[in-house]
Amino acid sequence: MNCTVRNRTRDKHWKQYAPLFETIMQATLDELEKKEEYAISIILVKKRKIHEINRDYRGIDRPTDVITFAAMEGELFAMEDEIELGDIFINVDAVIAQAEEYGHSQKREIGFLFVHGLLHCFGYDHMTEEEEKEMTELQKKILDPIVSREEQ
Numbered sequence: 001m002n003c004t005v006r007n008r009t010r011d012k013h014w015k016q017y018a019p020l021f022e023t024i025m026q027a028t029l030d031e032l033e034k035k036e037e038y039a040i041s042i043i044l045v046k047k048r049k050i051h052e053i054n055r056d057y058r059g060i061d062r063p064t065d066v067i068t069f070a071a072m073e074g075e076l077f078a079m080e081d082e083i084e085l086g087d088i089f090i091n092v093d094a095v096i097a098q099a100e101e102y103g104h105s106q107k108r109e110i111g112f113l114f115v116h117g118l119l120h121c122f123g124y125d126h127m128t129e130e131e132e133k134e135m136t137e138l139q140k141k142i143l144d145p146i147v148s149r150e151e152q
Contacts, residue, residue, distance in 0.1 A: 001025055002039040002082060009092055014044045017110050020147070024115050027142050032122060039082040040121065042114060047093040065094035066113040068120040088117035108147045115139050 003025050005018045021042055029038065045053075051063040058067070071086040090113050099109040119135055126132035 001029065001037060004039070004041045006041065006043045008043055008045045008049065011092070014092055014110075017107070020107065020111055021114055023146055024111055024142065025118065027146060028115060028118050028122075031138065031142050034122075037082045038085055040085045040118065041087045043087060043089045044092050045089055047091055050089055050091040050094075053089060063091060063094070065091050065098060066117050068117040070121045070123075085118070085121040088114060088121070090114065090117070104149050105147070108143075108149060111143050111147045112139065115142050 001022065003018070003021045005015070005021060007014050025038070025040060028034075047063045050065075050067060051061075053067055054064050055061045057069075067089045069087045069089075071084045090110060092110075095106050095109045095113065099106045102109070116135075116139060119138060124131070124135045124138065126135050
């Protein structure tokens, strides 16, 4: 398992979440019963940058909280002895705002956004009610034992 974190913000505080990403990645692999070696890149950005990415790559002219670029839509891309899942861009400004809005910690929020993006890399989506329910249940099942909703 290889989680590469790139902090593209000027705030070094976000580096503290690298071990959390690894823990969530391992819990996700365990839950999905994935035995292969995987690699993922997490890029932490600010609101302005994710707005540009959303506009340029998705045609949506507004910021969002997380964007996932799977290595190959619906397929996994093998590199040497690891399977490259893709890139997950997390908007740290949204982490701050949403943690406050939902009344939980920034750790919980950044963990939620990461597991959400990671599930997208494994082909999960939320385009239908059924898909959304399945994805939401998986997110909770993976994240709740790691970072409780009550943790501040």
